Amino acid sequence: MLLTVIVFCSVFLIAALLIAASGMGQSEQVKRTLARLDALLISRRDGEALDEMVDLEKRELMSSIPLLNRILLRFEIAPRLRRLLYQANVKWTPGGFLLISVVAWLVSSYLFYLRSEAVVFSLLVGLIPACGPLSFVARKRAARFLKFEEGLPAALDLMVSGLRGGHSLNSVLSLVAREAQDPIGPEFRICYDEQNYGLELRAALDNLSVRVPIQDVRIIVTAILIQKETGGNLAEILEKCSYVIRERFRLKKEIRVKTAQGRLTGWVLSVLPLALGTLMFLLKPEVVSLLWTRPFGVKLLYAGAVMITLGALMIRKIVSIRV
Numbered sequence: 001m002l003l004t005v006i007v008f009c010s011v012f013l014i015a016a017l018l019i020a021a022s023g024m025g026q027s028e029q030v031k032r033t034l035a036r037l038d039a040l041l042i043s044r045r046d047g048e049a050l051d052e053m054v055d056l057e058k059r060e061l062m063s064s065i066p067l068l069n070r071i072l073l074r075f076e077i078a079p080r081l082r083r084l085l086y087q088a089n090v091k092w093t094p095g096g097f098l099l100i101s102v103v104a105w106l107v108s109s110y111l112f113y114l115r116s117e118a119v120v121f122s123l124l125v126g127l128i129p130a131c132g133p134l135s136f137v138a139r140k141r142a143a144r145f146l147k148f149e150e151g152l153p154a155a156l157d158l159m160v161s162g163l164r165g166g167h168s169l170n171s172v173l174s175l176v177a178r179e180a181q182d183p184i185g186p187e188f189r190i191c192y193d194e195q196n197y198g199l200e201l202r203a204a205l206d207n208l209s210v211r212v213p214i215q216d217v218r219i220i221v222t223a224i225l226i227q228k229e230t231g232g233n234l235a236e237i238l239e240k241c242s243y244v245i246r247e248r249f250r251l252k253k254e255i256r257v258k259t260a261q262g263r264l265t266g267w268v269l270s271v272l273p274l275a276l277g278t279l280m281f282l283l284k285p286e287v288v289s290l291l292w293t294r295p296f297g298v299k300l301l302y303a304g305a306v307m308i309t310l311g312a313l314m315i316r317k318i319v320s321i322r323v
Contacts, residue, residue: 087211088141089183097133105130115285118292121301145214148183149249152216155180155188156242163235169224170195187212201228216245259319266315270308 081094109126113119155176162172170192177189187208194204205221223241227234281288291297 083211084137084141087144087213088137089144090137090140097137101130101133104132115281118298121292121298124305144183145212148187148212149214149216149245151181151184152220153242153246153249155184156220156238156245160235160239160242163238169201169234183212201225216248219244255321259321262315262319266312266319269315270312273304273308 078094081097085092085094085097105123105126107126108129109122112125113122158176158179159172162175163169167175173188173192173195177185177192179185180188190211191204191208194207195201199207202225205224209217209221220238220241223237224234227237277288291301
């Protein structure tokens with residue numbers, strides 16, 4: 001037990017020091033960059049010649065650790081993780097996210113190995129805590145998109161009022177960016193800035209649908225682009241889009257109420273075997289350990305894991321109704 005506590009504390013301290021060092025390195029880099037820009041601006045005001053070129057290229061930082069940053073830039077999963085973290089509004093880097101997941105997997109696998117002495121089964125069980133950061137990010141992302149859907153009809157009404165008042169589309173985008181709350185305001189601010197800095201309207205709206213990949217945003221983007229090509233009353237089109245989004249949102253809430261029992265059944269059937277097995281292991285470890293100390297028990301564990309997974313996926317498929 002003492003060895004377990006020492007190993008856990010050591011891994012925790014190492015992970016904390018790495019995260020703290022990466023954060024300090026990033027803050028120091030930001031401070032140096034700001035000091036450099038201040039010096040260049042002062043020299044410009046004083047009329048001095050600028051021999052140094054300012055690099056304005058947008059660079060993607062996947063991790064504050066240089067080695068890990070170079071490794072992540074070579075794989076396609078790093079931009080996807082960065083987009084996922086941005087959509088969840090989590091201030092992590094892909095490197096920090098992977099580091100936390102790996103540390104959680106190793107620590108939990110080692111702790112379970114001390115009790116079970118089964119390497120493969122311990123590594124598989126350790127994947128459950130390792131998915132904790134991903135589950136947290138996914139829940140934050142879903143909550144942010146839900147909040148976006150709830151406030152989108154009000155933002156469309158604001159755009160309709162601006163268009164009927166004689167403003168252009170670019171002006172109403174700026175109006176929504178100023179008046180709407182998070183997350184609608186910041187997303188429309190990015191769309192407005194991209195168009196204001198020379199990007200085409202189609203590209204700016206496509207980027208908005210990529211940052212917020214929900215059906216309501218795709219409906220709005222498609223409606224605006226079709227109106228730009230074929231003409232028509234944009235205010236009336238957006239008003240009808242607002243009505244459609246409100247009806248879709250009402251129907252989705254009604255479907256969630258109707259399928260609440262099915263979703264609860266899926267959670268119970270998925271979590272109950274794991275909770276019951278853990279409780280029995282705490283009460284009678286010598287009996288439950290037969291599942292991973294005997295070859296037939298290992299086969300039963302694999303079969304149970306496959307059946308639980310298939311059952312959860314089937315129930316999710318049944319209760320998931322797309323609107």
